[in-house]
Amino acid sequence: MQMEERKKKVLEAIIRDYIATAEPVGSRTISRKYNLGVSPATVRNEMADLEEMGLIEQPHTSAGRIPSQIGYRYYVDYLMEKQSVTNEVKKYIRTNLAHQIRAQKKLVWGAVKLLSQITNYAALLIVPAYSQNVLSHIQLLPLADNRLVLILVLDNGHVEHQVLEIQKALSQEEIAELSDMLRQALCGLTVDQWKQMNIQALSSQWHSRIDLLREIMDSIEDALTVEYEQKLYLSGALNIMNQPEFKNVEKVKGVLSLLEEQQIMEDLMLKSGEGPRNISIRIGTENSYEDLSACSLVTATYQLNGKVIGTVGVLGPTRMEYSKTVGLLEYMSDLLTEALKGK
Amino acid sequence: MQMEERKKKVLEAIIRDYIATAEPVGSRTISRKYNLGVSPATVRNEMADLEEMGLIEQPHTSAGRIPSQIGYRYYVDYLMEKQSVTNEVKKYIRTNLAHQIRAQKKLVWGAVKLLSQITNYAALLIVPAYSQNVLSHIQLLPLADNRLVLILVLDNGHVEHQVLEIQKALSQEEIAELSDMLRQALCGLTVDQWKQMNIQALSSQWHSRIDLLREIMDSIEDALTVEYEQKLYLSGALNIMNQPEFKNVEKVKGVLSLLEEQQIMEDLMLKSGEGPRNISIRIGTENSYEDLSACSLVTATYQLNGKVIGTVGVLGPTRMEYSKTVGLLEYMSDLLTEALKGK
DNA sequence: ATTAGCACTCGAAGATAGAGAGTGCTAACA
DNA sequence: TGTTAGCACTCTCTATCTTCGAGTGCTAAT
Numbered sequence: 241m242q243m244e245e246r247k248k249k250v251l252e253a254i255i256r257d258y259i260a261t262a263e264p265v266g267s268r269t270i271s272r273k274y275n276l277g278v279s280p281a282t283v284r285n286e287m288a289d290l291e292e293m294g295l296i297e298q299p300h301t302s303a304g305r306i307p308s309q310i311g312y313r314y315y316v317d318y319l320m321e322k323q324s325v326t327n328e329v330k331k332y333i334r335t336n337l338a339h340q341i342r343a344q345k346k347l348v349w350g351a352v353k354l355l356s357q358i359t360n361y362a363a364l365l366i367v368p369a370y371s372q373n374v375l376s377h378i379q380l381l382p383l384a385d386n387r388l389v390l391i392l393v394l395d396n397g398h399v400e401h402q403v404l405e406i407q408k409a410l411s412q413e414e415i416a417e418l419s420d421m422l423r424q425a426l427c428g429l430t431v432d433q434w435k436q437m438n439i440q441a442l443s444s445q446w447h448s449r450i451d452l453l454r455e456i457m458d459s460i461e462d463a464l465t466v467e468y469e470q471k472l473y474l475s476g477a478l479n480i481m482n483q484p485e486f487k488n489v490e491k492v493k494g495v496l497s498l499l500e501e502q503q504i505m506e507d508l509m510l511k512s513g514e515g516p517r518n519i520s521i522r523i524g525t526e527n528s529y530e531d532l533s534a535c536s537l538v539t540a541t542y543q544l545n546g547k548v549i550g551t552v553g554v555l556g557p558t559r560m561e562y563s564k565t566v567g568l569l570e571y572m573s574d575l576l577t578e579a580l581k582g583k
Numbered sequence: 584m585q586m587e588e589r590k591k592k593v594l595e596a597i598i599r600d601y602i603a604t605a606e607p608v609g610s611r612t613i614s615r616k617y618n619l620g621v622s623p624a625t626v627r628n629e630m631a632d633l634e635e636m637g638l639i640e641q642p643h644t645s646a647g648r649i650p651s652q653i654g655y656r657y658y659v660d661y662l663m664e665k666q667s668v669t670n671e672v673k674k675y676i677r678t679n680l681a682h683q684i685r686a687q688k689k690l691v692w693g694a695v696k697l698l699s700q701i702t703n704y705a706a707l708l709i710v711p712a713y714s715q716n717v718l719s720h721i722q723l724l725p726l727a728d729n730r731l732v733l734i735l736v737l738d739n740g741h742v743e744h745q746v747l748e749i750q751k752a753l754s755q756e757e758i759a760e761l762s763d764m765l766r767q768a769l770c771g772l773t774v775d776q777w778k779q780m781n782i783q784a785l786s787s788q789w790h791s792r793i794d795l796l797r798e799i800m801d802s803i804e805d806a807l808t809v810e811y812e813q814k815l816y817l818s819g820a821l822n823i824m825n826q827p828e829f830k831n832v833e834k835v836k837g838v839l840s841l842l843e844e845q846q847i848m849e850d851l852m853l854k855s856g857e858g859p860r861n862i863s864i865r866i867g868t869e870n871s872y873e874d875l876s877a878c879s880l881v882t883a884t885y886q887l888n889g890k891v892i893g894t895v896g897v898l899g900p901t902r903m904e905y906s907k908t909v910g911l912l913e914y915m916s917d918l919l920t921e922a923l924k925g926k
Numbered sequence: 927a928t929t930a931g932c933a934c935t936c937g938a939a940g941a942t943a944g945a946g947a948g949t950g951c952t953a954a955c956a
Numbered sequence: 957t958g959t960t961a962g963c964a965c966t967c968t969c970t971a972t973c974t975t976c977g978a979g980t981g982c983t984a985a986t
Contacts, residue, residue: 301936
């Protein structure tokens, strides 16, 4: 988009000031604080133009201007300078995650908590549904009496377990045999694939125990479904209450309710953009949910073995510190990708 | 506490009405709606007495009365009739939990969700820290390459797993040997006991691999610590925003922040009372946190093998439907105890 | 093209007034 | 002696009005 240099400066000043103060910005403020070397009157003329272009708007006639959604969009696309993470923050993050990298879940939790803490917005992380993941290992293990534990390992590094209650006790050998059979039949398949698998095909090898087999299959599905429900990591949701635009309980409730809807948040976060690290910025109604019309969602993906395996993001008011947030998310994306390497 | 019959009736009427409407109750309303057969003037006299006794209070001179915290306390102790769960609700709960009883975690989640949904308050469930639980089974299992998975089973029926990254691959035999060794050394001990165990004592049998051993011990601790952080189950926290006394964002924030503090909620919930099913009602400041001074917490315990292994509860405004809530929690307590039987 | 000046607009905040709910007190009553 | 009707009084709530000031748009001068 073409625009005179000074208009850009005015727009940027308005946005920066509004982000900082949450108050409509007047012409006087801009000419004084963001020394553009022109008088308020000149600024007013520019503002009138910017308003006509739809980049800023007036809450009412005698108030200053606030950025419109389009204004923010223009800002993040053309004006904003991404702010790199300071070394201090980098160090802080690394120290806090150093002990967490053993287990993927802990790592991911730690990352989300840090993000919300540093930004003061809500932070989220999504591990996509398992449907496309390949079962890389499966094992049945006897516990006590008539209890078995089923271990499932997926190619994205996640491990799940599920406890099985069975009717008749099985011998060690039977368990081992069954375990082998499951391994041969299911390993290498995606979750989607084995879900559609005909249990008959399996049971031909073990028809004597078709009930047990069915129970096991149900149990596997259970294990991956429990996880399905737990694959959204959310931290700092209450931070939105610190924002002056969320002084109203109804608005807060709208946002928090939506945040609890795993499915919706997943959909929102998985539509990732094209930029580097797949950074995506969705502003206001671009999130396509009424309740998020006053929020912006910034997301980045992270990878394992060159494949995107998750999305991490920050949800704040549209009046968000985009430049900082983007920098931080890029850093976090790289960090996660790095930490997962070789797992 | 001794009190004239009519005073009791007036107090109960005030509390019932206030619970239903959240509005101060006037003498006219009481004499009309709760046909006591006396005039408003008489009711006013009773109210004056009740106020002097500290059971009710006036927000301001020309408003009706609202119950004081002491009033609620008197109500739940002496006046309230516990309301049994309707068959309809019982059926609803049973149907919804029927498929969940396989795994303890799922059962517990299901119960909490149902509670919040039925009451429209926040529901919580706490599984106490593992420190007093006995490790009943431990097993090491090879995954791929240099990864092991460690399975821990506690006597309260909980199963945990933890993935281990090791430096040098171990043979099947070595793993089995190590697994046996761990089992012999640790099974039967409480979590507290083995935490204090001297790693040297263990390593005497396996000094060649003391590093690995240390890593494993750390990992066990990790596994139980992760769980430590996840042993509070919370659902319907946003329901408090439906209460008229929580129209203020600051109040909501106070409560929600506290609800996220696992440690605090644990402390609150584990101080359980003496009644049947250990039903405990804590009203307002009895919860000893400023942020909960407008809330009441009703809890019940549930058991496994005659031993209390968890507490389930409901958090709502002090203006809570105590009679319904208590009945529901008793039912839920029995149901959980029943469902866990024999596990 | 920029700027100073100025009349104008509109919301925020405070002041004022009236309505209504509910009380406490008094005196009458059963 | 306990209960009730009556009544003046208190205090919140709501609406209306006023004032204040920030910020604007327009015009004319530079």
